[in-house]
Each structure stands twice: as structure tokens, then as C-alpha cells.
Amino acid sequence: MKLSARNVIKGTVVDLKTGPVGAMVHVDVGGGTIITSTITAESVSDLGLAAGKQVSVIIKSSSVMLAVD
Template structure:
């Protein structure tokens, strides 16, 4: 496995991959919740991302905002 400096690595299962003209939206299910990532179509192809495959959502940000209703 590749080593990353990001501490927020969340393992899940790819539910869908929707490609646009240049960017794809990848939905990863984690314990019933869905995390959506926007990545390049090229990355989707290189990583061979397909529904059902295990994947990690890697979140690297200085601030994370949470909102509730």
C-alpha cells in the first residue's frame, strides 16, 4: 500500500463512477454513508475504479466544516 501523509483515510466500497468531460464523480460507501470524490477521468482509468471495488477516500484539508439541520 502507498504511504500517505493524510491522516483521514476511510476504507469503503465504490458504489458508482460517473464520468464527465474531464472530471469523474466517484461514490464510495462507508458504513452506509456515501462519500463523493471528484477526480480526473484519467485517474479513474489509471486506478481502474469500478463499482464493487474496495477503495479509500483520502481527505486532506486544513479545515473540515460540518453542518447540521
């Protein structure tokens, strides 16, 4: 598969919280960093996601916001 996105980070699913419609998927990308993605429950099933599964986190955004106190 080829993608236009350049922000592709490999990681491992460490936790899933699935509801009736949506799911929160927590992915360990190394160095103590966890990325959380909200996807549909149907996508969790279609992708066969479970703790321990290797995945690629793909980030495509038109803007990135930063904040400081």
C-alpha cells in the first residue's frame, strides 16, 4: 500500500476500549509514548485489532496546534 501521508509510525496496540459504535485504541510507539486513536468499532473488527497486534499509526492533518501555560 502506498500513502501520501509522511507521518507513519509503527507501534503495538496495548489497550482497546470498544463501545457500541466507537473505540479508543492505545498504541505504544516506543520511548514511553502512547498514541490514542478513536475509530469505529467496525474498523476494530475489520482490522482484527487486539492487544499485541503490530500496527502503523498514520497521521495526516491540515493543522497542528501547540499550547503553553
